[in-house]
Amino acid sequence: MRGFWGLMRAYWFSDRWHEAWALTAVIALLTAASSKVGVWIAQAGGELTSAIALFHWQENESPLATIVMAMVWLVFLVIAHDLGIFGVRHLFSTTLHRKWRGWLTGRFNAALLDANHTHLHVQAGGRDADGTAVPAPDNIDQRVHESIKDMTGGAIGLAMGVLQVVSSLFFFGQVLISTSTPIAGLEMFGTYGAAVLAFAAVAAYVPLNTWFALKLGGALERLSVASQKVEGSFRAELTTLLRRSFHMAASRGESVQQETNDRLYTGIDRVWARLNWFDAGYKAYNKIYDFIGFRVVAYAPGLLPYVNNDISLKNYVTGAELVNRLIQECSWFIHVMPSIASLKANARRVIELADAIERVQSPDDFYRSTGRSEFRFARQHGVFGLTVRDLELMHAGEETVPFLSAPLLRFRRGEWTFIKGASGTGKTSLIKAVNGLWPYGGGEIVLPEGVATFYAAQEVRLPSVSLKQLVCLPQPEAEHTDTRVAAALHRAGLGEFIESLAEPGRAGKAWEDLLSGGQKQKLVLARILLHRPGLLFLDEATGALDVQAKVAFHQAIKDNCPGITVISVMHETEPPRSATGAEFYDSVLAIADGMAVKTPLRPGLPAELTTILEQPEPLLRPVAKARAQLPVGQKQR
Incomplete structure (x- = not known):
């Protein structure tokens, strides 16, 4: 799905092909029926116009009845077309839109949220095969939500329009040929002279204007892409603002945020103004095009044979109506060129995201394009615990000096290690590297085989799901009973929320907004107690807790997770102790001057x-x- 046509046809060749093709077939049949009824409408319109024009003709014995019958027939055809065929086709086309969008969104969700952590890697810029810098795709949420929705809807509309044009050319062409008459000066075409003249008028008028519309459409496409970028950036800033609302109020930073919002909206206004100029000009061009096409070009081919008395007024008007409808159908590309430009813009946004996802399928190769990435991961018997050898951590770029080095670090099974160091020395980066979440540098990380790991970060973000699902993450809630989950919450100090296990929140608020920072960290503790991992990483996971709560946090892990290996980063210079004064931690890993050195904390441990x-x-x-x-x-x- 990395090219336009690959993206367009993927759904029709997926595991849901039967659904896609069935809906497409129904839409195609209804489109053909719409074109056929359109021919009858054009003919009925010609009959009505002719009946009105010949109302006072002496040979017309019942002029009023003729007009009424022609009018009733025309109204019936219009109702059958618009209410029956058009309405039903719209229902099927919107159903296809919903199904296609759902399938495509599901594919992108699966690609972004895979075990490879693609959602994380795709937000980093890289380089393509030629070494050209490729920025990370902006506003991924907008691409997955709005761009896919608008692209799929636009593509279905475009396909329906193409089918309409093809079927209209067939059915209208049939009638024009069958009713054609010889034309003076075009005797070489025989009875097809009038049809040739009509087709020549359409061919001379429509393609030239379509070419001009394509040129304008290219400019509209570029402006649409620019508009989506600035709109997405503005919306993302507003979303982020709401998440940090309290911090902004506490720091009285509203004036700075206003300047940021004004700057972002200035970009929207600038692009919008240019888009409005093009849009207004295109609408005016459309109006002029329609008038000339429907009132001049449509009536021009039959005028000469009518003046020469080769055809009757009825045939002249009917032929003009047929040419008029043919121009309308063939002009569909011109009328929807802004929509086509929007389709191409949305497709480009989706394809860029697909390209970015494809680039990070091999994270090591991806990060090597912008720096050194030579991490090696292996497994060893669980009795040896965790081993880190020749670890060097770097930042993106061409730097050759690591900001953190660790020649050899061993963490035995059941050992608790406290990591300390000044801010910015690389404590969190070290934990990320061991967990495969730091991209630049090198070294060997040998993990204990058959041991589950758990990474508890300082900042906790909670998705909008039930409390039980939040505790069971990353496992499905069905794998754990309510009793076990409730027990984990109780031991973590969140027993007051046990009765709300099945709820996505309380008092109209989601858990993300309801729980305090300390309560969120206790929720993470409940996960640890429920899953009982063998290797636990605490990355300032108790930063929002007071001294007593930190002690309770550690004591709960010590009591309920026997044999667990803990590697912890904390703000404190000294690790916490139990209520009785006993040490929780066995060793200290100190980071200073770019080196990580591990020493025992308890006497006799060496x-x-x-x-x-x-x-x-x-x-x-x-x-x-x-x-x-x-x-x-x-x-x-």
Whole structure:
């Protein structure tokens, strides 16, 4: 789906092809029926006009009845066309629009929210195969929501218009040919002279104006893309403003925000003004085009044979109406050129996002285009815990000196390590790198095999789901009973909310807006207690809690997660202790001058670490004995 036509046809060749083609077939049949009835409407219009013009003709024995019958027939055809065919076709086309948009949005959601963390990587700029810098796609939310919606709707409208033009050319052409008469000067065409003259008039008038409309459409497309960018930026700023509303009020930063909003809206106003100029000019051009086409070009081909008395007034008016309708149908491209420009603009926005998603499918290769990215991840027996070797962390660019280095770090199973260092030294970056979330640098991270990990960040954002789903994340709520979830909430200090497990909020507010910063961090604690991971990363995960709550946070993990390995970043210079004064942490990892050095915190710990890390044979004897009894293929694995 990285090209326009690939994006357009993907749904019709997907696993839901039967749905797409069935709706398309119904729409195509109704479009053909619309064109056929349109021919009858044109003929009925000619009959009515002729009946009115010949009202006082002496040979017309019942002029009033003729007019009434022609009028009734015309009204019936219009109602059948607009209410029956057009209305039903609109229902099917909007259904196709809904289905296609839903499928395409689902594909992009799945691509962005995959296990590769594509949603994270796609927000970083990179380089293409030629080395040209490629910025990150702006306003991804707008592309997934508005651009896909408008693109799919516009594409269906465009396809319906093309079908309408083709079917109209067929049916109107049939009638024009069947009713054609010889024309003086065009004797070489025989009885097809009038039809040739009509087709020549349409061919001379419509394509030239369509070419001119395409040129204007190109400018409208560029302005539409610019408009979407500035509109999306303004909306994103307003959304962010509402999320940080309290902080703005506390800092009295409304005046600065006003300047930001005014600056962003100035960009909208500037693009909108240019778009209005083009739009106004295009509408005026459309009006002039329609008048000349419907009142001059449509009546010109039959005028000469009518003046020469080769055709009757009735045939002249009917032929003019047919040419008029043919011009209308063939002019569809001109009338909807602004919509086509919008379609192309939306498609471009969606394709850019698809390209960005494709570029980050291999994150290492993607980040290597803008810096060094040479991380290696491996697994080892859980008895060895976590090992980090030759770790160097860098920023994007061509820099060669890392801002943080760690030649060798070992975290034994069940060990609690406290990371300390001044702000900006790379404490959080280290944790991110171990979890595969820091892109630049290199080194080897060997994770314990078969051990679940959990990353608890300082800032907690809660999606709009039930409280039980929030506690069960990232697992489905069906995997945990209400009793277990309630117990985890109680142990985390959120027992007051147990009765609202199935609710997405309370008192009309979502949990994101209802819970305080400290309560959100207690909610994360409830997740830890429910899932009981073997390897836990706390990235200032207790920053919003008071001293007693921090102690309770650590004590709950110590009591309910035996054997867990904890690596924690905190603001404090010294790690917290239990209520009895006992140490929670076993070691300290200090970061200073670009180096990470790990030392034991408890007396007597070095000898224990030496036994485990330098002489692991006693611990591995049971493992070796078990492996010796396995088949050869399984031994190697």
